[in-house]
Structure formats: structure tokens, C-alpha cells
Amino acid sequence: MTELLGVPAPVLFGQLLLGLINGSFYALLSLGLAVIFGMLNVINFAHGALYMTGAFVAWFLLNYLGIGYWPALILAPLVVGAFGIVLEKTMLSRLYKLDHLYGLLLTFGLALIIEGLFRNAYGVSGQPYPIPSALQGGQNLGFMFLPTYRGWVVVASIIVCFGTWFLVERTRFGAYLRAAVENQELVRAFGINVPLLMTLAYGFAVALAGFAGVLAAPIYQVNPLMGQDLIIVVFAIVVIGGLGSILGSIVTGLGIGVVEGLTKTFYPEASATVVFLIMAIVLALRPHGLFGRPRA
Amino acid sequence: MPEAAGGGEALLRVKDLHAFYGESHILHGSEFEIDAGEVVTLLGRNGAGKTTTLKSIMGMVEQRQGSITLDGTELIRLSPDRIARRGIAYCPEERGIFASLDVEENLMLPPTVQSGGMSVQEIFQLFPNLKERLRSSGTQLSGGEQQMLAIGRILRTGAKLLLLDEPTEGLAPVIVQQIGEVIRKLKAKGFTILLVEQNFHFASTLADRHYVVEHGRVVDEIPNERLQENMGKLHEYLGV
Ligand SMILES: Nc1ncnc2c1ncn2[C@@H]1O[C@H](COP(=O)(O)OP(=O)(O)OP(=O)(O)O)[C@@H](O)[C@H]1O
């Protein structure tokens, strides 16, 4: 068996793949957090709970309505996005004029409530969700075995991430968003309905979390705590990447996933803490993050 | 002629306008009006409330009272986006060029609110510099170019009333001249312009009338043709 740096190649590549998969989820979630923070000035602690909700919606669709994976990949984000729009309209929008802290407290409370409700109903053991038949099995790449579904997760999330990048950086709607991040008042005085823009931005960002939840369901099982486990790391990633750029969120998300994978291979003891170590170093050297700009 | 504007024809009519930032009461019953096609300036010292007056018209202050009508329609309860959609465009004192947008995106940002706006080609004829710099980030432009972009982008929208806040502030004399030329052309095209200016020599080359703002209200009105005879009074108002 070939070895790389003293580690069997399949093990190394296996960990790298795992890292890329985690990184895909990090990227999808941190992207949404960056959009929400930029537009709404809210640190959305409910993001993990909405990711979990996406997975549960897919599970409900399958188990109660017999609707499978592919439709769920569209429907669950729509449901989560609509739920997000209701949250934004009825609660979050009342807090924009106040300190960040209020938005954080509200969304933290919402996360506890949503997760608590699912936990009461379904416990913490996790519900299995089958891999869709078209994506079962895998490919032997020679140097490693690639399960098809995992390859799909990486590809799908990269496509969605770059779709989002395109939307924000290359379209008229995206120009409204970027301008509103800089100066909402003026954008509104040009005749753009900024409150509506904020609602749509929140709905879109949490729909991304719902999408990630569906992608995750066949890998991690559907578990009320699946969001909680992930979201702390995602916040660290947001801090590392900074909130300035969409591309920054994507690159940092994928990059941190890979770094975690490598750490698991070479120094497993540090794999859970390496993200926070990087965060501390980045904070010390570049307080606005690797890709961030100081905010006015 | 302007004094006779008491009939129904004023395009913009401001009556007993009060504006507040939190606890501070900034405008104290300002009154003035502008007829369609006029260029009118607001003159006044620093802190007199000129910018606040423009922002109040746009609905951008936290709280305002009184009456602002455009073509007879009351605006005082409308949000800034609704006001803009009625055909008023605002060019802020700090220019408000977006750093995360390139020049073209900045130019195309304000949505069309009415038909009859200028085409991008016409805007490039007024401001040839902009055409060369379309791919630059908005804030890589020089101060003068940023000002041109800030004016240019509101000409596309079809708004017929322009609120320009100190468009010549801090700019080199040649650029000031160029902007003066543009404002004259805009007047010729039929735009109505409310212009805030510190530089009344510049203002006197463009404007039909001048309002003097002091302590949050309009305290005097001077037709441009009577500016010379009012110089002494004006120097006193402006403290120059
Ligand atoms: N956001 C704000 N909050 C509180 N007070 C403000 C705010 N903006 C302006 N003011 C105050 O309102 C008053 C009028 O300010 P405004 O900007 O309208 O003056 P101005 O005539 O435009 O002055 P300048 O010639 O310096 O631009 C000033 O006393 C200013 O300190």
C-alpha cells in the first residue's frame, strides 16, 4: 500500500474527502450567516436549528407524504425559507435599530425552542434517511474509494455556493444587496424597498441552511441536535473568513474542512480544536478576518 | 415671478416643516417652494439645517412633521423609497458612492422610477470621464469623478426633481466649472433642482432664486437678479 508522509494513501484521501464534505456544509452555512449579518446586522444563532429543520422537513416529506430526496432538495429549502420569512417579518425586523445583542438573543432563543420541540417529539437518537437510489454505491478511484453520495454532496454544495456568489456579485439584485450592506438609507432613498430586500435576504440565507440540511440527512441521520454540533464551528469559520466577502466564506468553509481532515490524519487529538486555534491566530493578526473589510 | 408662486403651480411646497434626530429638534417650521423647471439654492452656515432639509424631503430623518407636497401630493407620511418613486432623486453631501460596486453598477443602481430618464449614452456625454472607468471600484475614482457619478446615476431614473447637496464641496475649480455647466444643461432639459451650496458665487451663476437657511428655518428669499444689492445682508447671514 502506498504511503504519503507515513500515512496510507487511502486513509489520507479518505480524511481529505471527509474534510471536504464537512467543508461543504461549513461553506453553505457560513455563506448564509455572512449574508444575514451583512444585510440585517443580526448574528443568526438560529442558523443551525434551521439547517436541522431542513433535514427534518425532508424526513417528514419522505415518511408522511412519500416524497423522496430529489423533490425534497427543492421543497425543504422553500419551507425553511418561508419559515425564515415569517420569523423575520414578525420578530427580527423589530430589532434592527437596536444593538446586535438583541438579534443574537432572539435567534439564540429561537434555536433553543426549535431544537427543544424536535427533541421532545423525536428524542436525540436520530432518524435514518436513505441515500437516493441514483447515488448509492461508489467509485474506486484507484487511490481511494469514493462513495457516490459524498461526491455528490461536495459537487452540489460547490454549485450552490457559486450560484450564490454569482447572484450576489454579478446581478442587479446582488448589487442592491451589496449597496444596502454599505448604506441602507441611501439605497432606500433611491426607491428600493430595503425592508423587503432584508426579508428576502434572510429567507434566502436560511433556505441555504435548509438545503444543507437535506444534503446532510443521508450522511448524518436526522437528529434534533445536528445543527447545534455544527453551528459553533461555523461561527468560528465566519470569524476566520471575515464578513466582507462571499468568496471568502466559501473558501474559508472548504479550507477549514480540509484542515480539520488533515489534522484528523496527522494529529487526531487536535482535530476538534484546530478551528478555534486558527480563529485565535487570525483574530490576533487580522481582526476583520482573512477576507473581511472593516465595517464603517 | 417666483414671489407670485402662491397659486397651485409649485412643484414642491414645504410648509411648517419640523425635523428631529432623537431628542434634538433640528428644523423649526421651514417653509419654501420650488416651481417646475427652477434651480433654487439653499444657502446657510454650517449646521444651519440644509442637509436636514433635503433629508426631510426624502423622508430620511427619524421624525418629521408639517407638510411636503410634490405636485399637490402629500409626502410627509411616505417612506423614502415611496418618495423616490414619486420622482425625487437625492445626491448626498458625502456622495454615497458604493465601494463594493464598480462604476457601472453604481451608475445602474437607482431603479427607474418614471419614464423619460436620460440614457446612459447621454450621461456619458455629460461626464465623459465615467465611460473610461466603468470597471473601477466606485471609490477608486477621484473626488470629482465620484461627484459626477453621484449626479450621473440619478439622471437615469426619470426623477424630475433633483436634490443636490453641495456638489462642488472640496473640488478643484475646473471640476466645479464642469459641474456648473452640467447643472445648466440639466435646467435646460427641464429638470427642477434644489441645490445646497456654500459657494454663493457659484450658486449665482446657476440659480433662479436663493433661500437662506438659519437655525432650521428659511429666513429669507433672494431672487438671483437681486443678489448684488443683497450682498451685505448675505455676508452677514453666511458669516463670511
Ligand atoms: N444624525 C444626526 N443626529 C443628531 N444631530 C444631527 C444629525 N445630523 C445633523 N445633526 C445636527 O443638525 C444640525 C443641522 O445639520 P445639517 O447637516 O442639516 O446642517 P447643514 O446646514 O447641512 O451644515 P453643513 O453646511 O455643515 O453641511 C446640526 O446642528 C447638526 O449637528
Ligand SMILES: [Mg+2]
Ligand atoms: Mg450639509
